[in-house]
Amino acid sequence: MKKSKLNIIEGFTTAIKGLTITLRHIIAARKKRKPTGIANDNYFQPEAGVVTIQYPHQQIPVPEVGRYQLHVEIDDCVVCDLCAKICPVDCITIESIKAVEDIGKTSDGTTKRLHAPKFFIDHAKCMYCGLCTTVCPTECITMTSEYDVSVLDIKEMDRKFSVMTEKEAEEKREMLEKFNQERAAAKAAASKKE
Numbered sequence: 001m002k003k004s005k006l007n008i009i010e011g012f013t014t015a016i017k018g019l020t021i022t023l024r025h026i027i028a029a030r031k032k033r034k035p036t037g038i039a040n041d042n043y044f045q046p047e048a049g050v051v052t053i054q055y056p057h058q059q060i061p062v063p064e065v066g067r068y069q070l071h072v073e074i075d076d077c078v079v080c081d082l083c084a085k086i087c088p089v090d091c092i093t094i095e096s097i098k099a100v101e102d103i104g105k106t107s108d109g110t111t112k113r114l115h116a117p118k119f120f121i122d123h124a125k126c127m128y129c130g131l132c133t134t135v136c137p138t139e140c141i142t143m144t145s146e147y148d149v150s151v152l153d154i155k156e157m158d159r160k161f162s163v164m165t166e167k168e169a170e171e172k173r174e175m176l177e178k179f180n181q182e183r184a185a186a187k188a189a190a191s192k193k194e
């Protein structure tokens with residue numbers, strides 16, 4: 001057979017092969033990847049034609065042990081500062097005010113003795129090591145499955161968890177100061193009597 005004929009046959013064969021692959025993809029693309037958990041053996045769904053999903057309307061579940069945005073259930077926080085102390089990058093800022101009265105209990109029954117006028121976690125600095133969650137005595141600081149956080153100003157990544165207003169904090173500081181003064185006066189009066 002002449003070389004030119006062989007070239008024509010080879011050209012057709014190659015074109016048919018290419019078109020077959022394209023056709024296979026077109027048919028497969030009628031199916032699309034379904035959101036599924038990482039525990040599913042078919043997590044990568046190689047047989048699915050379209051692998052992209054309609055984010056954010058569809059989302060792939062994140063692993064249960066995933067480390068994402070932190071959350072603090074402030075009502076359960078005893079303001080012990082352990083999380084801030086263990087944080088390797090110092091991204092937790094806590095201020096406490098000693099309470100002069102009983103301020104209740106956490107959901108696990110721990111007595112609360114400190115107010116938290118300030119509780120911030122700077123997620124822009126956080127390296128999501130999870131250490132803070134391991135030391136919390138009331139397990140009120142947790143890692144959530146929330147990973148998609150978009151902000152316009154990086155300062156917004158410094159998320160506030162305290163719920164006290166500055167006015168309330170000032171009142172608590174004044175109460176504590178008054179309490180300390182009264183206690184000191186009572187001690188002085190008692191020692192004078194002796």
Ligand code: SF4
Nearest residue numbers: 087126127129130132
């Ligand atoms: S996850 Fe790690 S880096 Fe982030 S706040 Fe907790 S201890 Fe700090």
Ligand code: SF4
Nearest residue numbers: 077078080081083136
């Ligand atoms: S370790 Fe837990 S209880 Fe202590 S300050 Fe941090 S979040 Fe609050």
